[in-house]
Amino acid sequence: SQTIHQWPATLVQPVGSPLSLECTVEGTSNPNLYWYRQAAGRGLQLLFYSVGIGQISSEVPQNLSASRPQDRQFILSSKKLLLSDSGFYLCAWDRTDYGYTFGSGTRLTVV
Amino acid sequence: AQKVTQAQTEISVVEKEDVTLDCVYETRDTTYYLFWYKQPPSGELVFLIRRNSFDEQNEISGRYSWNFQKSTSSFNFTITASQVVDSAVYFCALRGNNQGGKLIFGQGTELSVKP
Numbered sequence: 192s193q194t195i196h197q198w199p200a201t202l203v204q205p206v207g208s209p210l211s212l213e214c215t216v217e218g219t220s221n222p223n224l225y226w227y228r229q230a231a232g233r234g235l236q237l238l239f240y241s242v243g244i245g246q247i248s249s250e251v252p253q254n255l256s257a258s259r260p261q262d263r264q265f266i267l268s269s270k271k272l273l274l275s276d277s278g279f280y281l282c283a284w285d286r287t288d289y290g291y292t293f294g295s296g297t298r299l300t301v302v
Numbered sequence: 303a304q305k306v307t308q309a310q311t312e313i314s315v316v317e318k319e320d321v322t323l324d325c326v327y328e329t330r331d332t333t334y335y336l337f338w339y340k341q342p343p344s345g346e347l348v349f350l351i352r353r354n355s356f357d358e359q360n361e362i363s364g365r366y367s368w369n370f371q372k373s374t375s376s377f378n379f380t381i382t383a384s385q386v387v388d389s390a391v392y393f394c395a396l397r398g399n400n401q402g403g404k405l406i407f408g409q410g411t412e413l414s415v416k417p
Contacts, residue, residue, distance in 0.1 A: 223402060233409060233410040234407065234410065235393065235407040235410075237404055237405070240402045248402060250404075283405075285403045290337050290339075290352045291337070291347075291405055293346060293347040294346075295344075296345045296346060298345070
């Protein structure tokens with residue numbers, strides 16, 4: 192079956208620490224993958240998208256980076272977290288006829 | 303540029319009332335897709351519907367219905383006989399004919415259904 196996994200579910204990290212959030216999909220190949228952030232106030236902001244291995248497009252300048260080391264793996268990273276990086280991070284997979292399918296999200300609090 | 307506007311930030315209704323969530327979009331693409339998602343308190347985004355720009359037929363799924371009107375660039379969502387379980391944030395989204403299939407979201411409407 193086709194599913195998307197995202198972890199961890201919650202994370203509390205100190206300012207200046209590194210970050211690594213992982214997203215994987217199952218049951219498909221060569222998916223388009225996306226990272227969104229939802230800050231307080233609800234809006235969903237597209238951070239990165241990837242149409243294939245090693246192909247990353249950034250939508251907004253920021254303290255974060257993304258990588259796609261394998262076809263079905265998408266990683267969101269930071270070398271040094273800022274307070275402003277706090278938020279709810281969602282990975283998504285474009286299932287075309289079914290729209291996007293989202294992971295369960297990671298709630299990141301930077302303290 | 304592409305944009306989605308959900309002018310209603312919060313809506314509060316009493317159970318069994320009908321409620322309509324508004325969505326207005328902007329795009330220069332002739333081919334595009336519109337979506338609605340539901341985000342319950344758990345945070346996960348749940349896909350509700352996808353509509354392409356060439357299909358203006360209204361859609362009904364149980365208590366949910368959608369009204370797509372290209373003339374006014376609107377894609378409104380109506381919940382009939384609302385229930386407490388309908389309480390959530392609802393997002394309208396647009397995907398144009400862009401590289402990467404990027405989905406642009408509105409700011410969301412928080413619906414509160416009280417018993």
